[in-house]
Amino acid sequence: MANSMLTLDDIKAAAELVHSQINPTPQIAWPLLSRAIGTETWVKHENHTPIGAFKIRGGITFLEALRRDHPETGGVVTATRGNHGQSIARAATSVGMKAKILVPHGNSVEKNEAMRAFGAELIEIGADFDEARLEADRIAREEYFAFVPPFHRNLVRGVASYALEFLTAAPQLDTIYVPIGCGSGICGLIETRNALGLKTKIVGVVAENAPSLKLSFDSGKPVSTNRAETFADGVATRVPVQEAFEIFAAGAERIETVSEDAIAEAIRLYYRATHNLAEGAGAAALAALFQERRRMQGKSVGVILSGGNIDTGWFQTVIGGDTPTLQ
Numbered sequence: 001m002a003n004s005m006l007t008l009d010d011i012k013a014a015a016e017l018v019h020s021q022i023n024p025t026p027q028i029a030w031p032l033l034s035r036a037i038g039t040e041t042w043v044k045h046e047n048h049t050p051i052g053a054f055k056i057r058g059g060i061t062f063l064e065a066l067r068r069d070h071p072e073t074g075g076v077v078t079a080t081r082g083n084h085g086q087s088i089a090r091a092a093t094s095v096g097m098k099a100k101i102l103v104p105h106g107n108s109v110e111k112n113e114a115m116r117a118f119g120a121e122l123i124e125i126g127a128d129f130d131e132a133r134l135e136a137d138r139i140a141r142e143e144y145f146a147f148v149p150p151f152h153r154n155l156v157r158g159v160a161s162y163a164l165e166f167l168t169a170a171p172q173l174d175t176i177y178v179p180i181g182c183g184s185g186i187c188g189l190i191e192t193r194n195a196l197g198l199k200t201k202i203v204g205v206v207a208e209n210a211p212s213l214k215l216s217f218d219s220g221k222p223v224s225t226n227r228a229e230t231f232a233d234g235v236a237t238r239v240p241v242q243e244a245f246e247i248f249a250a251g252a253e254r255i256e257t258v259s260e261d262a263i264a265e266a267i268r269l270y271y272r273a274t275h276n277l278a279e280g281a282g283a284a285a286l287a288a289l290f291q292e293r294r295r296m297q298g299k300s301v302g303v304i305l306s307g308g309n310i311d312t313g314w315f316q317t318v319i320g321g322d323t324p325t326l327q
Contacts, residue, residue: 005153005187005247006160008195015161017064018057022049024165027302032273033286037293040300042173043286044166047276047308051086051114053234054162054306058184059087061158066146067095074098077140078148079133081181081233082111083307086118088148093119100139102132106326108233110311128228130239150182151241160188166302167196175201176302177285180213180255181234183244185306190251204248204255205288207232207263207280216240217248217255231314231324232263234281234307258287264323266290270305271319279310280324 025048034041046054066073075098078088085101092099101120103112104127116122126132133150140147149155162185167173178186186204193200206213210228222240230236248255258266266283269290270276278286285303289296314324 004191004194005156006191006195010157011160011164011192011195014061014157015164018060018158018161021060022056025049025162027166027169028274030274033269036269036273037289037296037301039293039296039298041289042170042300042302043274044162044302044304045276046162046304046306047278047282051083051090052307052309053083053086053282054159054185054304055083055087056090057158057161058155059091059158062088062148062152062154063091063095063097065154070146073146075100075145076148077102077136077143077145079103079129079136079150080115081129081236082108082115082309083234084150085115085120086111089115089118089120098145100136100145102136102139104128104132108309108311111309114309128238129236151184151187151244155184156188156191159184160192163189163192167192167198167200170300170302171196171198172300173200173302174299175203175253175296176304177203177205177288178304179232179235179281179284179306180204180206180248181237181281182241183248185304186252187244187247189304190247194251201253202251203288204252205284206235206237206255206257207284208257208259210236210238211257212238212240213245214255214257216245217252220249229326230280231260231326232280232284234279235284256288256291258284258291260323262287262291264318267310267315267318276305277308277310277315278305279307282307
């Protein structure tokens, strides 16, 4: 078993800080959704934060720690596909720091605009997230900006606040499905579950077209892939984060893959049953639960709707009954 990253006191203190800036998000058992799945289904609505995604929580705690420990820091730099970048841009500019956010070419147009709106200097570079991350690391070294990695204890502390809200409100849950990108969401959930002493099973979800974390979990060691081509950009990970892998390898029940068509259908199901928008990664957990609905019969189950920031064009494609394809 991996050593715990967080204590319950750590998580409660982080939640207090997060809740000083944003309200807790709701968790709702939607009747139409439960009927479609065939079992009691609770949704944790991280699409209801001020950036439309759970990542906002980690930005708050990361920047608070950075200001406290390195008050001389004038700016931060990070790489993102969108939600992490919005979180860091919002948190940095709110405390008077510059934020350089690097995204790969072809990134979500609307997420890019949102990051600029939060005050970021947006730089498009590289073919995918991992190439953008290498450039962010170079800028941090050469321009003396603080590098914000995609996974860090001070990000997980904040993200864990959503898990504390959910598991406190619905401790009866047998299983929670959660999407995995770089790992802060699933690791915050595992750390909180452990800190509360609950037996809730946690199932990670990735896209079939971005299987590195599934391959890693199944083989017991990090496995990188050459490609991660999914419209669920929040789970488009090629290279696992070692520290995150150690936590979810020890604490997750299993990791499931879902197809692009299954993700699109889950977006449609969310809209029909709850009238909530889900981006691709945000719908992945529901797609996996729907895939395993017979296995979950008679159990109380949770899904993390991690974000709702889907571009208009992709949503039009999905709601019309098709599946977005990457250019």
